[in-house]
Amino acid sequence: MAHSGFSGSLTSPRFDLAVDMGHPFLNRTVDGFLKIGAVGACKVAAEETFECLHRGDVSKHKVESALKKMCKEGAYWGTIAGVYVGMEYGIERIRGHRDWKNAMVGGAVTGALVSAASNSHRQNVVKNAITGGAIATAAEFLNYLT
Template sequence: MPRSRFAGSLMSPKVDLMIDMGNPFLNLTVDGFLKIGTVAAAKAAAEETYDIFKSGSVSRHKFEHSLKKMCKEGAYWGTIAGVYVGMEYGMERVRGTRDWKNAMLGGALTGALVSAASNSNRDKVVMDAIAGGAIATAAEFFNQLT
């Protein structure tokens, strides 16, 4: 049975959070889920706040709608990030090396999985796999530049 441990620190402007699930694969997957999920929820909160101010009225219904949208966006993007990070780590372990090809393969598999889960059009799944691989590879190359 995996043990979980929660640790965090707050140093302005960086927030660092680590959850130890007892396995590097699980640690990276949960970390990706939490980080990107939080960003997506914050984005949804900012958009909803703008919409509420734009309309000029605040109601319980709008607040509940905003909260649901924040949770939905956070869970959706967090899941995609968790799958991607897990796939990339899995590629690294299988291939025995750490390079840009892991990002490409992880992105392609993530794109294909997410697409296959949401539609049944084979061409769309292939195109999403290509897009996922291209985006992940580009992000990896940009990370190497800095």
């Protein structure tokens, strides 16, 4: 226990923050936002590091723009994950049992909401809903396979 690493001590207070929200719906949404937001930010960090290594030059301006991009993409991934986790939890409570249909409906609603929020056309909202549902269903199936 005394030897828990840096990563462990970084995650624990975040999880405590999520537990403090008072309602399981909010806890899951905030937890999803933070965890998947961190994954999105790490993805941008890895991409920008590769870009710098490939080009061979690092400037203050580039580091600043990379940090901004990390925050932006982290918030975007986190929002999508938060909406999806909250939706799936709500659908599970309404339907009363867990299966891949929760993931499909949750993914479809998330796709529709995210594309409606970004001022897409009505047709694109439906297409994004279909894509969101398909991706969530595929992820749920892969989860059982692995």
